[in-house]
Amino acid sequence: MKKEVCSAAFLKAVFAEFLATLIFVFFGLGSALKWPSALPSVLQISLAFGLAIGTMAQALGPVSGGHMNPAITLALLVGNQISLLRAVFYLVAQLVGAIAGAAILYGLAPSNARGNLAVNALNNNTTAGQAVVAEMILTFQLALCVFSSTDSRRTSPVGSPALSIGLSVTLGHLVGIYFTGCSMNPARSFGPAVIMNRFSSAHWVFWVGPVVGAATAAIIYFYLLFPHSLSLSDRAAILKGTYEPDEDWEESREERKKTMELTAH
Numbered sequence: 001m002k003k004e005v006c007s008a009a010f011l012k013a014v015f016a017e018f019l020a021t022l023i024f025v026f027f028g029l030g031s032a033l034k035w036p037s038a039l040p041s042v043l044q045i046s047l048a049f050g051l052a053i054g055t056m057a058q059a060l061g062p063v064s065g066g067h068m069n070p071a072i073t074l075a076l077l078v079g080n081q082i083s084l085l086r087a088v089f090y091l092v093a094q095l096v097g098a099i100a101g102a103a104i105l106y107g108l109a110p111s112n113a114r115g116n117l118a119v120n121a122l123n124n125n126t127t128a129g130q131a132v133v134a135e136m137i138l139t140f141q142l143a144l145c146v147f148s149s150t151d152s153r154r155t156s157p158v159g160s161p162a163l164s165i166g167l168s169v170t171l172g173h174l175v176g177i178y179f180t181g182c183s184m185n186p187a188r189s190f191g192p193a194v195i196m197n198r199f200s201s202a203h204w205v206f207w208v209g210p211v212v213g214a215a216t217a218a219i220i221y222f223y224l225l226f227p228h229s230l231s232l233s234d235r236a237a238i239l240k241g242t243y244e245p246d247e248d249w250e251e252s253r254e255e256r257k258k259t260m261e262l263t264a265h
Contacts, residue, residue, distance in 0.1 A: 005085060005241075013064035014089045020056040021068045021097030025191050026105050027052040032118035033109055046173035049182075054166025061162065069185040070094055075143050075214035079222035080230075083241030098191030106195050117192040120181040120206050128202050134179040135209025136216070138172040142184055143217035151226065184210055 031048030032040050057066040065082075067073045070091050077087040106117060122131050145168040148154070149161040158164070169184065176182030183189045189206035193199050222228065230238075237243035 005089075010086070010089075013086075014093045016060040016064035017067060017090050018093040018097040018100075020060045020064070020066060021094045021187055022101040022104075024049075024052045024056050024068050025098045025101030025188055028188060029102060029105050029118045029192055030109075032115075033105075033113045034115040035113045042174065042177050045177065046170045046182075049173050050166040050168075050170030053169045054162045057165050058160075058162035064090070066162075068094060068097075068187070069210075069214075070187055071139055071185060071210035071214040072143060072146060074211055075218035078215045079147070079218035080228070080235050080238055081218075081222070082238070083243075084239055085241050094187040095190055098187035099194050100191075102191035102195040116198060117196050118181065119192045119196055119198045120183045120189045120203075121200060122180060122202050122205070124178055126179045128205055131180045131202065131205045132209045132212075134176060135183055135205060136213035138176045138182065139184045139210040139213035140217045142168045142172055143214040144221060147217065147221045153226070180205065186210055 028045075028049040031045045034040070053068060056068060060066055065076075067076070067090055073082070073087050073090045073094070076082045077084065082090075102117060106114065109117075122128065126134070142165070145164055149158050149164040172184050173182045176184065183206040186207045189203070193203060234243060
């Protein structure tokens with residue numbers, strides 16, 4: 001574990017998660033600002049979130065895997081795709097990045113357009129239970145798209161993983177905005193809530209729903225549909241971060257760029 005944390009590749013990856021989440025949150029929330037002259041549409045917001053995640057996955061995915069989402073990181077941990085230590089560092093980087101992105105937007109946006117900075121909330125008489133299920137389904141499809149489009153074991157053409165993931169996020173927002181403002185990502189919900197100091201009694205929905213949805217997708221994909229033929233010792237080594245030496249990680253970096261793999265062993 002110490003070797004993994006002290007490697008330059010690991011530190012770059014953690015920074016990339018911070019930066020990617022910051023930019024994603026800034027542009028996503030920015031699309032939902034309530035400008036007096038032009039209120040945003042559901043399509044505009046959906047496309048902005050999708051384009052932001054796709055752009056960052058394309059730009060920084062080869063460095064860190066481009067998670068930008070605690071639910072995806074935890075799901076990859078459940079799927080035995082990343083180490084526990086990497087997951088912890090990624091989670092912290094994502095949450096701090098989300099806060100930073102929301103803070104920058106708060107400082108730049110005029111007070112008459114800032115609104116509540118697109119803090120997630122239950123909409124249209126949606127109950128907490130309905131919201132959790134909605135977030136589970138929205139994030140489930142996103143996680144399946146992430147796992148499938150970035151799986152290096154696939155031999156069939158997959159197109160552009162970054163584009164696929166961006167469209168998956170857009171799809172989720174086109175439906176989810178009406179229920180919860182659409183989270184699909186605990187960091188996206190946490191950042192503006194911290195800056196605006198608006199933690200509602202239903203804030204837990206935006207953690208439980210996405211995490212359970214993504215974890216369920218990981219169990220189905222990595223253990224039922226496309227299981228890895230790894231021994232228990234190999235799985236334990238992945239969890240501890242000792243499965244692949246740093247030099248091997250660097251040697252395989254070019255291949256990872258080609259596949260835009262979101263897992264970092």
